[in-house]
Amino acid sequence: MAKWLLLAVLALPFAELAAFVAVAATIGFGLALLLLVATSVAGGLVLRHAGGMHIARVRSALGTGSFTALQTDNTGALVLLAGILLFIPGFITDAIGVLLLLAPLGAALRRGPPPRRADGVLDLEPEQWHRVPEQSLPHRDEDGGRQR
Numbered sequence: 001m002a003k004w005l006l007l008a009v010l011a012l013p014f015a016e017l018a019a020f021v022a023v024a025a026t027i028g029f030g031l032a033l034l035l036l037v038a039t040s041v042a043g044g045l046v047l048r049h050a051g052g053m054h055i056a057r058v059r060s061a062l063g064t065g066s067f068t069a070l071q072t073d074n075t076g077a078l079v080l081l082a083g084i085l086l087f088i089p090g091f092i093t094d095a096i097g098v099l100l101l102l103a104p105l106g107a108a109l110r111r112g113p114p115p116r117r118a119d120g121v122l123d124l125e126p127e128q129w130h131r132v133p134e135q136s137l138p139h140r141d142e143d144g145g146r147q148r
Contacts, residue, residue, distance in 0.1 A: 016090035023091055039094045043086025046101070050079040064130060075104035 024032040054076030078100050085097030 012090075012092065016092055019091040036089045036091075036094075039086050039097075040089050043083050043088070043094075043097065046079065046083035046086060050076070050083065054080050060130075075107060078104050 020032060020036070023035070027035075057076060082097040082100035085093045085100065
């Protein structure tokens with residue numbers, strides 16, 4: 001299995017080059033190059049937005065020692081992998097990245113928005129929140145200034 005995976009990784013640049021030549025022959029070199037740049041920018045935006053949130057969630061879970069949120073949420077990892085694949089220039093990796101992005105999007109659309117109560121309160125699942133210790137605020141003088 002590892003041998004085939006290594007062979008696939010080594011063959012990927014040649015397959016990407018062949019795919020680029022085929023697309024460039026179909027739509028033109030300039031448009032093919034523009035499409036590669038656009039998907040790389042899109043991958044960077046996905047990594048910056050969704051990937052950053054997933055990395056922050058991992059850091060928070062590591063800090064608190066609670067891994068239940070990470071075990072139940074595989075969509076963040078899929079979006080992170082999709083962003084990496086979109087960022088890598090190439091039509092094959094872009095196609096795989098788009099397919100990985102469609103899976104979490106489809107799940108989110110099927111799940112729909114979380115139900116809201118009549119009073120405007122949003123109920124979260126237990127793995128979507130955690131308690132934060134209350135920090136004490138510094139005492140203020142009567143004139144509104146901070147005590148030293």
